[in-house]
Amino acid sequence: MALHAETLPDDVDALKVALIAARAEVAAARARRSEDQALIVHLKLEIEKLNRDRFGPRSERSARLLAQLELQLEELEASATEDELAAEMAAAQTTTVTSFTRKRPARKPFPEHLPRERVIVPPPTCCAGCGGRRLSKLGEDITETLEVIPRQWKVIQHVREKFSCRDCETIAQPPAPFHVIPRGWAGPNLLAMILFEKFGQHQPLNRQAERYVREGVPISLSTLADQVGACTVALMPLFKCLEAHVLAAERLHGDDTTVPVLAKGKTDTGRSWVYVRDDRPFGGTAASAVFYYSRDRRGEHPRGHLANYAGILQADAYGGYGELYAPGRSPGPILEAACWVHARRPFFMMADLAENARRKARGKAVAVISPLALEAVRRIDALFDIERGINGQNAEQRRAVRQKLSAPLVADLATWMREQRAKLSRGNDLARAMDYMLKRWTAFTRFLGDGRICLSNNAAERALRGIALGRKSWLFAGSDRGGERAAIMYSLIVTAKMNDVDPQAWLADVLARIAGHPASRIDELLPWHWSRRREDRSLAA
Numbered sequence: 001m002a003l004h005a006e007t008l009p010d011d012v013d014a015l016k017v018a019l020i021a022a023r024a025e026v027a028a029a030r031a032r033r034s035e036d037q038a039l040i041v042h043l044k045l046e047i048e049k050l051n052r053d054r055f056g057p058r059s060e061r062s063a064r065l066l067a068q069l070e071l072q073l074e075e076l077e078a079s080a081t082e083d084e085l086a087a088e089m090a091a092a093q094t095t096t097v098t099s100f101t102r103k104r105p106a107r108k109p110f111p112e113h114l115p116r117e118r119v120i121v122p123p124p125t126c127c128a129g130c131g132g133r134r135l136s137k138l139g140e141d142i143t144e145t146l147e148v149i150p151r152q153w154k155v156i157q158h159v160r161e162k163f164s165c166r167d168c169e170t171i172a173q174p175p176a177p178f179h180v181i182p183r184g185w186a187g188p189n190l191l192a193m194i195l196f197e198k199f200g201q202h203q204p205l206n207r208q209a210e211r212y213v214r215e216g217v218p219i220s221l222s223t224l225a226d227q228v229g230a231c232t233v234a235l236m237p238l239f240k241c242l243e244a245h246v247l248a249a250e251r252l253h254g255d256d257t258t259v260p261v262l263a264k265g266k267t268d269t270g271r272s273w274v275y276v277r278d279d280r281p282f283g284g285t286a287a288s289a290v291f292y293y294s295r296d297r298r299g300e301h302p303r304g305h306l307a308n309y310a311g312i313l314q315a316d317a318y319g320g321y322g323e324l325y326a327p328g329r330s331p332g333p334i335l336e337a338a339c340w341v342h343a344r345r346p347f348f349m350m351a352d353l354a355e356n357a358r359r360k361a362r363g364k365a366v367a368v369i370s371p372l373a374l375e376a377v378r379r380i381d382a383l384f385d386i387e388r389g390i391n392g393q394n395a396e397q398r399r400a401v402r403q404k405l406s407a408p409l410v411a412d413l414a415t416w417m418r419e420q421r422a423k424l425s426r427g428n429d430l431a432r433a434m435d436y437m438l439k440r441w442t443a444f445t446r447f448l449g450d451g452r453i454c455l456s457n458n459a460a461e462r463a464l465r466g467i468a469l470g471r472k473s474w475l476f477a478g479s480d481r482g483g484e485r486a487a488i489m490y491s492l493i494v495t496a497k498m499n500d501v502d503p504q505a506w507l508a509d510v511l512a513r514i515a516g517h518p519a520s521r522i523d524e525l526l527p528w529h530w531s532r533r534r535e536d537r538s539l540a541a
Contacts, residue, residue: 017094024090031087110146153217156187180511181230191231192508194224199489200503202469232485234514239290239488241522242495246290249277251312251337251452254302254321255460257467259483261295270483271297272467272490273305276459278498282452283394286528287498289463291490293483299323310334312450314457316342317440337450338443339457340380346433347376372420372430379413387455395451402448410445414438463494501527 253276299320310332350373424431447453496503
């Protein structure tokens with residue numbers, strides 16, 4: 001309702017009505033605007049997800065962009081709902097303005113496996129029209145509401161009855177139930193929750209202890225730490241089995257990241273190393289990762305980790321790996337396979353059109369876009385397009401396609417880079433990016449003759465992602481022993497996630513069984529074997 005001086009009524013009550021109606025219209029317009037903003041961000045997010053699924057990561061910042069859009073959508077959706085309710089309350093005060101209602105997408109039905117609790121609303125006892133009591137049921141309408149039951153704690157009492165023999169007076173009693181921890185008081189599900197919260201969800205033990213107190217179960221920090229240390233010892237055979245499996249691979253991904261470590265009056269920078277075995281790109285079925293911790297980044301650490309390994313190592317150009325590639329190395333050579341994502345990154349930074357557009361929109365200085373960098377990114381992306389088409393095929397099929405399609409592109413790229421490099425000065429950023437590749441050209445082109453090799457080292461970087469996210473939560477490792485303990489648990493939890501296994505459920509089952517499980521068959525407890533056995537049991541049931 002537009003309010004103009006010449007159309008305003010003279011009556012005070014009429015003016016109040018007009019003002020209320022105008023406020024309702026403003027509230028409805030604000031609600032519509034909030035809905036439009038949320039819809040725009042929602043559609044942008046869907047487009048980015050579809051592009052990522054169809055074409056793969058289009059840039060180094062794609063994952064960060066999705067996270068930013070999801071956070072923005074979260075805030076806008078909440079604001080749109082607030083404005084919708086404000087518009088409804090404003091419209092309720094007037095009869096001239098229609099209430100605004102957002103258009104929401106149809107909600108998916110709740111999962112079938114969830115238990116249903118029927119709450120019968122008391123029916124009418126007589127007819128609302130005539131007052132008669134002869135009512136006949138025609139049917140029913142069901143409105144489902146999703147509810148959660150707060151976490152329940154319980155104490156399980158294992159009762160062992162004693163019996164005395166009337167003939168010889170011998171006392172008989174069944175043995176005490178097994179505990180994964182000597183003199184243990186915590187069940188396997190509780191232990192698995194503590195471990196997964198600490199190493200999988202990055203919740204330090206002090207925060208867990210505070211939450212347990214609020215739930216009415218006080219457990220001291222030292223008691224929780226005692227359980228973590230004891231579980232690490234109990235799971236050590238499984239870690240050793242996992243380590244042997246990873247280091248028996250024909251090809252490994254390797255990488256490392258920083259880990260703050262508490263020191264006297266400060267924190268030092270330690271390192272967390274990861275080696276990933278992932279055979280799925282060339283027809284395998286399982287993936288696994290093993291982590292190690294060190295106080296520094298000296299090359300002696302990867303040399304110690306891989307002392308008995310011979311095969312292919314996909315990693316960045318870290319100098320500490322250099323001695324691993326020596327031809328006469330014992331027990332055998334390790335072949336270097338370089339990462340094309342690392343090589344692409346500096347070119348992309350010099351050709352980031354999207355970032356330039358964002359800087360321009362914010363009124364900041366725009367960087368110079370290099371046409372040579374754009375061309376390099378285009379040529380490298382063409383190789384990744386071919387890889388997406390052969391992902392999952394066996395090694396020989398991948399090698400054949402690469403020889404036919406990728407080899408000519410790689411040869412053209414080498415010729416083009418050498419021609420352009422000759423025109424650039426030594427200190428030019430493009431020259432450094434090209435030199436990085438040309439000096440390691442054998443390692444970069446090794447994938448052409450071996451279908452087991454991937455173009456990127458993303459498998460190792462994904463394995464380290466949890467540590468990078470968790471650093472903001474747990475701040476630092478308390479000691480070197482703590483770093484080593486974390487490496488063991490990261491190995492188990494990350495491997496479970498890589499095989500689409502619920503880490504907490506898997507740990508609970510393993511902790512309940514590992515002491516009585518034959519040592520010669522410890523590999524049966526590895527996540528991919530555990531998952532298959534569980535599926536077989538479900539089918540049998």
